[in-house]
Amino acid sequence: MNDDLVYDLADEMARDPHSLAFVRLADLLRRSGRSHEARHVAFAGLERHPYLADGHDVLARIMVDGGDEVSARDEWEMALRLEPTHAGALKGLGLLAYHRGDLPTAHRLLTQAAELDPSDQGLVTAAEQVRAQLGTALPPARRATPAPPPRDPVAARAPGSAPQDRPGGVHDPRTLFASLLGDGDRTALLLDSDGLVLAGTYVDASGVEVAEEIGAQLAGLADEAGRALTYLGLGAWESLLVETQHATVAMGPSREGSIVLVAAARDSQVGFVRRLLARASRQAAAWLESAA
Amino acid sequence: MNASFESALTEVAAVPGVRAVLLASEREGLALNAMAAFGVDGDALAAFGTALYRRARLASEAAGYGATRQIVLDATGGRMLVTGCGDLVLVVLAERETGAGMVRMAMQRAARAVR
Numbered sequence: 481m482n483d484d485l486v487y488d489l490a491d492e493m494a495r496d497p498h499s500l501a502f503v504r505l506a507d508l509l510r511r512s513g514r515s516h517e518a519r520h521v522a523f524a525g526l527e528r529h530p531y532l533a534d535g536h537d538v539l540a541r542i543m544v545d546g547g548d549e550v551s552a553r554d555e556w557e558m559a560l561r562l563e564p565t566h567a568g569a570l571k572g573l574g575l576l577a578y579h580r581g582d583l584p585t586a587h588r589l590l591t592q593a594a595e596l597d598p599s600d601q602g603l604v605t606a607a608e609q610v611r612a613q614l615g616t617a618l619p620p621a622r623r624a625t626p627a628p629p630p631r632d633p634v635a636a637r638a639p640g641s642a643p644q645d646r647p648g649g650v651h652d653p654r655t656l657f658a659s660l661l662g663d664g665d666r667t668a669l670l671l672d673s674d675g676l677v678l679a680g681t682y683v684d685a686s687g688v689e690v691a692e693e694i695g696a697q698l699a700g701l702a703d704e705a706g707r708a709l710t711y712l713g714l715g716a717w718e719s720l721l722v723e724t725q726h727a728t729v730a731m732g733p734s735r736e737g738s739i740v741l742v743a744a745a746r747d748s749q750v751g752f753v754r755r756l757l758a759r760a761s762r763q764a765a766a767w768l769e770s771a772a
Numbered sequence: 773m774n775a776s777f778e779s780a781l782t783e784v785a786a787v788p789g790v791r792a793v794l795l796a797s798e799r800e801g802l803a804l805n806a807m808a809a810f811g812v813d814g815d816a817l818a819a820f821g822t823a824l825y826r827r828a829r830l831a832s833e834a835a836g837y838g839a840t841r842q843i844v845l846d847a848t849g850g851r852m853l854v855t856g857c858g859d860l861v862l863v864v865l866a867e868r869e870t871g872a873g874m875v876r877m878a879m880q881r882a883a884r885a886v887r
Contacts (some may be wrong), residue, residue: 710825715849
């Protein structure tokens with residue numbers, strides 16, 4: 481579906497080079513891991529619309545994905561000069577402040593951004609995490625489900641996570657599945673045969689990295705499934721899907737006895753979670769092969 | 773065991789590809805009621821289905837996911853589905869090609885009937 485949308489937006493840009501669709505196109509390309517193309521589209525668009533805050537915001541996201549926090553900060557500051565209540569820029573600068581350890585500034589910016597865009601679950605979560613670390617007695621921000629961390633590649637850099645890698649290779653295993661997960665409350669892990677985390681990340685609502693704990697708990701479930709299948713003569717396991725009160729969790733075997741695990745908020749369709757597992761499994765297999 | 777549950781269980785068993793359906797106590801792993809095709813070991817299915825459900829329930833609670841509702845285990849030789857109904861579990865064994873959607877709906881109806 482994203483490919484179709486990219487095609488449609490690129491077509492629109494070809495027909496009307498002055499279209500503001502460049503912002504959405506650049507962001508879609510960024511989310512697909514096509515950072516080089518995203519950067520090209522964003523620069524070209526900003527040449528025509530240098531005073532468009534959204535254009536600077538998307539360029540900042542592309543920059544931060546590539547690890548260039550200095551340029552990202554410049555772009556977000558420019559976006560705020562143009563539009564002082566730009567939630568995306570406030571959020572981006574807030575996360576950068578967090579990463580350099582400036583918690584009061586991070587808290588101020590993220591809270592302001594969350595007030596401007598309360599529908600952004602990742603943002604609300606990030607604000608909560610920083611507030612918790614500051615130990616302030618502010619009222620709790622809204623939160624729908626307790627589990628997965630913010631998935632936006634920018635928001636995903638909130639407490640405990642790492643920068644998005646450059647296209648063409650994943651250097652930080654924690655970001656292996658970032659391009660698959662999109663904006664929703666989803667997460668993915670690759671576990672070894674002992675339940676230890678090989679790739680992916682999992683930050684809970686309080687900002688604590690819980691991948692190892694989740695991995696250990698759920699890998700044991702795969703062992704139980706294997707025992708049942710062996711005794712019942714049902715052959716090798718292909719996948720295990722668990723629907724719970726707050727999340728849908730799916731796991732499947734990968735190379736060398738490893739396990740791929742994906743979790744999504746309960747409102748995600750079961751079929752979608754299965755497809756996500758299939759895609760994550762392919763990505764994990766390719767990564768394991770390249771790492772071998 | 774009321775008539776509506778018997779009817780719901782029969783409905784699950786009637787889904788094409790379903791080889792066995794049974795109700796078991798989660799704690800003991802023993803079948804209370806079972807409909808199984810020839811060659812299916814109902815006792816083993818009850819034991820392993822409840823064990824898997826219990827493990828999933830504990831892991832889900834530990835992981836902060838809340839109560840477990842349903843499990844679908846797919847293997848090369850078949851598909852096992854387990855739904856919780858209070859302290860009982862409904863376990864279904866089906867052919868691998870069986871549509872999980874049909875079975876899930878029938879199981880959910882049966883689970884509602886048993887509660």
